[in-house]
Amino acid sequence: MEVTVYILRCRDGSYYTGLTKQNIEAxxxxxxxxxxxxxxxxxLPVELVFTETYDRIIDAIARERQITGWSRRKKEALIALNYEALPGLSKRGPVSAK
Structure with missing residues (x-):
């Protein structure tokens, strides 16, 4: 079973993160x-701006919860597929090596 985690951009500019087992367009x-x-x-209206597909629903649920807790800037980096920027955009800041 495939599960899709998705992000929608709402009319007011906010983001909504969800998951679905059905066709994403539907x-x-x-x-x-x-x-x-x-x-x-x-x-409304909303626009689809990001998707990821998972084979296991437990993985999709964990990812949806993770993204939901992210800041706007971090979600926008994900939407832009700027994976390198994600660690530096965490709420606590980057982790320094000791």
Whole structure:
């Protein structure tokens, strides 16, 4: 079973992170059609800006939780696929070697 972790950019510029087992285009359509009442319902339309696919749902859940806790700048680095910048954008700052 494939599970997709995704990030949506909302009309107000905020980001929403979610996961789905269904086709990602169908899930984005559900957000924009207001099928569910939640964070995105008052911030439509939304635009898909990032996806990652996992084979195990437990891995997708862990990744969704990780991304949800990130700062806006760190999410934007991920969206831009700037993986090298991610460690320096953690809330506590980069870890220094001792």
């Amino acid at each position: 899930r984005v359509w559900e957000h924009n059609a207001r099928i569910y009442d939640g964070y995105t319902a008052k911030r």
